[in-house]
Amino acid sequence: MTTIRMTRMGRKKRPFYRIVVTDSRKRRDGGWIESIGHYNPVSADKELVIDKERLNYWISVGAQMSDTVKKITSK
DSSP: OEEEEEEEEEETTEEEEEEEEEETTSOTTSOOSEEEEEEETTSTTOEEEEOHHHHHHHHHTTOEEOHHHHHHHOO
16 A cells, blocks of 8 residues: 655754655655655744645545644645
């Protein structure tokens, strides 16, 4: 099953996350199919950039969003 989740980037104590579509059996930072956005929780405005068109496409073909991605995209 494909899932939409975050993969950690950045350095120690300065996290930066990419929002990616991946196989649910892969590790958190393992390979991914497509990157559809990014999230920076350290910036002052907690920057979230996501391609809504691609997000809706992947949901329409059966990809499941992780709980964290659901939470940050619903704002």
